[in-house]
Amino acid sequence: MKKLLILISIIxxxxxxxxxxxPTPSVDPVFTALPKDIKDYCVFKYGSFWIYQDSVSGVxxxxxxxxxxxxxxxxxxxxGKLVGTNETFKMKLYHSYDGFTDEIRPFTxxxxxxxxxxxxxxxxxxxxxxxxxxxETVFQIFPYQVGKSYIPNNDTVKLISISDSFIHxxxxxxxxxxxxxxxxxxxxxxxxxxxxxKKANQVWKLIDFHINQ
Numbered sequence: 516m517k518k519l520l521i522l523i524s525i526i527x528x529x530x531x532x533x534x535x536x537x538p539t540p541s542v543d544p545v546f547t548a549l550p551k552d553i554k555d556y557c558v559f560k561y562g563s564f565w566i567y568q569d570s571v572s573g574v575x576x577x578x579x580x581x582x583x584x585x586x587x588x589x590x591x592x593x594x595g596k597l598v599g600t601n602e603t604f605k606m607k608l609y610h611s612y613d614g615f616t617d618e619i620r621p622f623t624x625x626x627x628x629x630x631x632x633x634x635x636x637x638x639x640x641x642x643x644x645x646x647x648x649x650x651e652t653v654f655q656i657f658p659y660q661v662g663k664s665y666i667p668n669n670d671t672v673k674l675i676s677i678s679d680s681f682i683h684x685x686x687x688x689x690x691x692x693x694x695x696x697x698x699x700x701x702x703x704x705x706x707x708x709x710x711x712x713k714k715a716n717q718v719w720k721l722i723d724f725h726i727n728q
Contacts (some may be wrong), residue, residue, distance in 0.1 A: 524682045552586060554637070555704050556605050556706070562727035563727045566723040566724065568719070568720055578611070579609050583607075587602055607619070615691070640653070649690050672686055680702060681703070685697070687697055690701070694713075704726065709721065
């Protein structure tokens, strides 16, 4: 009887240890830098400027970087622990033609665990003038998905084409241009070089620029 009780005790203790959950493995924080494509096409330092001319009226629009900042954003925590951070930026462009400001920054959508994984970087553009807000537009620049449409705030945005030096995307109802369809062309290390506003049969063409490195 005594031997039987000892055997039962050994079995019970063994089961208790075997049922314990495995400890959660530690996750080393990771740092995800902004993809080079985003920096080359969309991030420009204070002091940079671009001059565009309207094909209809001939009027000029001087666009200047009024503010610029590089920052970081944390991934959602796992069990209260920081698992990583993403590099991000915020830039404001002032338009002399109409006095509006474009605030440009990416929103990153961290994927579900396990980390790290490829992020999706969407470029958001808010167009406003003091208390007047015209709306926002957005296009996905990384990873590239040519032909995929996005529908931000009743606008339809599609990446038309990419190459080593150009990005071309289409807004179906651009909030900054009287809900017109707009074709936008970005050139690497220069920025926007051309905007075609379909409703007004208007082209804003880059005629001069300076990029502050």
